[in-house]
Amino acid sequence: MSKVITPRAKDYSRWYTDLVIQAQLADYAPVKGCMVIRPHGYALWENIQRTLDAMFKETGHENAYFPLFIPESLLQKEAAHVKGFAPECAVVTRGGGKELEEPLIIRPTSETIIYSMYSKWIRSWRDLPMLLNQWVNVVRWEMRTRLFLRTTEFLWQEGHTAHATEAEAEEETRRMLEIYATFAEDHMAMPVLRGMKTEAERFAGAVRTYSIEAMMQDGKGLQAGTSHNLGQNFARAFDVKFQNKNSQLEYVWSTSWGVSTRLIGALIMQHSDDQGLVLPPRLAPIQIVVVPIFKSGDGVLEAAADLVKEIRTSTPGNGSFERSRVRLDDREGLSPGFKFNEWELRGVPIRIEIGPRDLKAGQVVVATRHDRQKQTVPRAGLAERLPSLLEEAQKSMLERARTHMASRSTPVDSYEDFKKQIDAPGGFLYCHWCGSGECEASVKTETKATIRCIPLDAPEEKGSCIRCGSASDRRVPFAKAY
């Protein structure tokens, strides 16, 4: 097996694929466009899942499970929705050796089947809000796929809520967007823009779509999570009505929101380097690895085992450190150098090296993955210091990503400059935009750049549209995106 990862500077795209394969996050499956998520990648997903799931539950949501198959007739009930999704649906037409009476769609998203149930379950304002979420796989027959970023089948979470008022639904939509943003920043160490999607980029069937938008190391944008205010569109299509306090029948106001295994792709492209994965400590499946440099009988292995035991039993200094995520690498027959490289490839945030020299001197070597620094530190009191070292790494990764995003966010005022800068240096080009779909579309056709979002915190500023010159009230970030 080739151990060399294509350097980022040579071919960013190749680097990404090499890294995913070699760090054993995923592998290509026998089915085109599909991937196998390997244990290291799945552990990452489990950590993402666990953290988000707790956040959802704290805000009152419950998990449920709706079926994989959706009757074709259900999908067709909401006009915009079917238009958006029909082309990329996988359809089952045979079962039990017979042609099915009605084809079954493999869910590309579950609004339709969920609202068909909501119409049975919701009768009264007392049934609201209905706050459900599910962690499932979905299938979208994409033309071009890319490990984690866009696969035919992917794992995600989809929240579906129904409310008595428009304001409440909007509040929920924004609340979940903020949860995604908080998760991205606090756990993934990935700064994001919170914003509203333009009409062209809106979810099929939504009134408003909000998203969090990240910037990868190559300056390209990545939509990392979406939250939709569905208004009463699906309620009307699926006849989801309730009686309000005045005994009148009303359609519910609903929302849906989701993040997917794409987040793993985002994590990789945000932080990793030519040596391999760089994972934020809070999400890293293994947070600390101890590598003994030993010969049998020199006592190093025992000392390393003691250290691991001590780390595992020491009181975590904060919520970021978990004792089960410490590993002792006592494999024989592999040189220390080999192990160092392997753990770096796999993105372990802290590596502790301990050899005969350290044993004598009462010290160890602590190597931090995100900055590739090594320092010699006293053995005494080490275990207690590790949680804060992890926390520092977490913080400095976020800082570094913030700095990167800021350094590649530039105001641009003329379309000439825009066309010059969109490929190199790229990044987010903040431009005035009149708000018309025509300008947005022609910029996209001519430069492949899209409006990532209309940032919620965009300051008011008078200007003229970069494309047509009409009046504009604020700048929006344009970028090429994954």
Next chain:
RNA sequence: CGGGGCGUAGCGCAGCCUGGUAGCGCACCUGGUUCGGGACCAGGGGGUCGGAGGUUCAAAUCCUCUCGCCCCGACCA
């Protein structure tokens, strides 16, 4: 669907032009020596060359068809 590339050992590749029955590196197994940034020596296992058909005394190699995958574009989380 358009453009490009590739299918030979688990992985990466050579061999193909000029047909003669398969090779290299890594990985793997055994034994030994090593071990502070991808160790070394010795021995060993593993492939009907993507599939089908054809030409030929003989096909990984030549011809025809076919299947699959990867990369770049249009679609998208």
